[in-house]
Amino acid sequence: MTVITDPGLLARVDALQQAYAHALDRRDMQGWLACFASTGRYELTSAENVRMGLPVGMMLDDCHERLRDRVKYVNEVWNHAVEHYLARHLLSRDLCAWADDGSLAASTNFSVFYTNAEGKSALLAVGHYEDIIVDEGGALRFASKRAVMDTAVPPRYIIYPL
């Protein structure tokens, strides 16, 4: 793996991460979906499970159909029953490198705050993304996005992907 230093390329990676966070912070699930490649996958798990080599985490959308279904859950299925919150993602690029197959491997730290309907704010989760990024039709997209929470026990149920 070669670490990427090209400022132009890093700016494109940062823009993709920002578009991702921007979509989630506005509950724009179509915008979230648009950050993934046509074969993209998403996973949310805990560092605890990862450390023990255990495959089950909080969300596992391991094909594009599942990503599309998650948009439906949030927008249609769950819309009336769940108690919505506003998320705020703070991201910080950690490492970005070329993988052997020509894709980009990026690690980005995140902290996600939430504000409930009464306007009370708290930390939802801290962790990092392990992403595989590809160029699809001239735009960078996630072939795989894995959010690993250091937070083993979130303070409330998680509705939107992190």
Added chain:
Amino acid sequence: MNAPSRDLPIRAWTDHTRIPYALYTDEAIYRQELERIFYGPFWQPVALEAELPAVNDYKTIVVGETPLIVTRTGADEFAVMVNACAHRGVQITTEFKGTASDFSCPYHAWAYDNCGNLRKVPGEERFPENFDKRHYGLRRLRAVLWNQVLWATFDDATPPIDEFFGEVADSIRAALGGGERRLKLLGYQKIIFNCNWKVYMDNDGYHAGLLHTAFRMLNYQGGTAPLVADGFAGHWGAHYGAQRMVDNGYLADPTLVFTEGDEKTAAVNLLRPVTQVVKHLNAINFRFGRPLGPDKTEVHYTYLAFADDPPELLQHRIRQSANLLGPSGFVSIEDGSMFERVQKAMGAPGGEINFLKGLKDSPDGHRSLQNDEAGNTPWWRYYKQVMGL
């Protein structure tokens, strides 16, 4: 048992089908529950055998508010002990899981074997003459391995486990593979629900299918099975033939809700005080709750497969486990939302929860239908008695 403390807010509670809100919100009630229920005559799960596959594996868990260490001390032997040094009370380990043949306290280096016996004590020559290591082991709990689950109790009066679970034992066994198949650990989901532990238990097992938009959109009807409420404290269990989902085109990937292989039954069990053993479609999960005061409950969902699953079935279980029934699951997120809404509404003075459905046909609640509320009442009858209310 002590007499009920004087400052409990409930003195004249007469009807175990009408539950005053104060029982779910009051700090004094909560403290008394720790004594009489969590440290009382109940078997509570402290580990799945699959979590500690090898000798010397250990894990920590909190039961009530007491931290425990659970160790595998032999091929089929386990020890459950309080995670507090016999010297000055220091927590011996803070790891969630690990492997160790002995434990050394970080404070003054008292060393225990993995059964909790004290083995070495630095500076012992200056202790009083009558100091005897045999009297300074870690406090051990009674424990029993049953259906590949290790159960422990703080109370010498807890009845034998078969009596404790009564008729519900069959449904627990069914959820865990019927006794022949070995379970395998797939991972954890952990969450805090902002509700009382009894709100969680009242609402996670029973509720009408009316809540679940997800099932409605898939055109799925369940919940026609008989429900048994039995055992020492009114555990409840439903073991039923599960209807297969028919793809109606709503999901892009309907395999999420399909049942693969020959597993035709489902099982939902609510074990008092705060455990659930659930098998639905191909997802098998074990839910254990830890109260964090009157209005918060931490729940650990442990997901399981069978050791002899073929690879495709294993993969299917992993996908279903991650997405269907947990705190952020396609179906169960709606349950989680209801727990918190119930708790919030309980600020109203003088309010009460009413259990009604099914009582006409099953006044004692022992046998009812799966979507009935009658099954909740044997537990509340017992609760009233054990709490001295």
